[in-house]
Every structure is written in structure tokens, then in C-alpha cells.
Amino acid sequence: MPRVRSRVQTRRRHKKVMLYTKGHRGKRRTNFKVAHQSMMHALRYSTDHRRERRRDFRRLWIVRINAAARANGLTYGRLIHGLSLTDINLDRKSLAELAVSDPEAFTLICENASHALQTSAA
Numbered sequence: 001m002p003r004v005r006s007r008v009q010t011r012r013r014h015k016k017v018m019l020y021t022k023g024h025r026g027k028r029r030t031n032f033k034v035a036h037q038s039m040m041h042a043l044r045y046s047t048d049h050r051r052e053r054r055r056d057f058r059r060l061w062i063v064r065i066n067a068a069a070r071a072n073g074l075t076y077g078r079l080i081h082g083l084s085l086t087d088i089n090l091d092r093k094s095l096a097e098l099a100v101s102d103p104e105a106f107t108l109i110c111e112n113a114s115h116a117l118q119t120s121a122a
Contacts, residue, residue: 061096068099072110082113085120 014032020042021028021035028038066076074082083090088109090098098106 058092061092064096064099065092068103068106069110072107072114074110074114078117079110079113082115082117083109085116086112088112 017032017036017039018029020039023029024035024038024042027034029035062076065079069076069079090109095106095109098109
């Protein structure tokens with residue numbers, strides 16, 4: 001039985017790794033073993049940072065909503081509670097966009113929320 005060699009497959013695999021590490025510095029770009037480790041780290045970090053980006057955006061939206069709510073005499077928590085009482089189902093992304101782009105509409109939403117808070121307390 002003839003011996004099987006994997007020259008073509010190995011070369012393709014190595015070329016793919018070297019393409020992934022094209023922007024890296026030093027041996028991370030030229031040496032296959034180091035480049036493969038660098039590629040694996042980079043792929044893991046990119047996955048982690050995609051997840052973190054979602055958390056960062058939610059944090060940013062909450063900060064923007066809180067600032068706009070305080071300008072209208074409410075806190076973030078009371079605004080969200082008031083919105084749940086009035087059955088206004090807006091997510092934080094759209095609330096933050098309203099707070100930045102259309103403050104008048106956000107003021108109306110805050111008034112509805114504060115009115116619902118007052119009626120529920122009484």
C-alpha cells in the first residue's frame with residue numbers, strides 16, 4: 001500500500017492561517033506555529049468582544065435614557081416601571097434613540113409614565 005502524503009492539504013491549511021494573521025507583527029505573521037496560536041487567540045477574543053459589544057450598547061442606552069428621564073423629573077427605574085404600568089412596550093434602544101433625536105416625544109412618554117406612577121400610588 002502506498003504511503004499517503006498530505007502536502008497539498010497542509011499547504012492550504014498553512015496558507016489559510018497565514019492569511020488570518022496578515023496584520024499581526026513579528027513571528028505572529030511569519031512562523032506557522034506562532035501564527036496559529038495568534039490566530040486562535042484572535043478568534044477567541046473576537047467572539048468574546050462581540051458578546052461584550054451588546055452589553056456595552058445596552059449600558060450606553062441606559063445612560064442616555066437616564067439622563068433624558070432626569071431632565072423630565074424621573075429616574076431611569078421609575079421611568080421603566082411607569083412604562084410597564086402604561087403598557088408602552090418600547091425597548092431600550094428605541095427609547096435611547098427617541099431621547100436623543102426627538103426630545104418632545106420622549107417628554108410625552110415621560111409624562112405618561114409619571115401619570116401612571118401617580119395613579120398606581122393612589
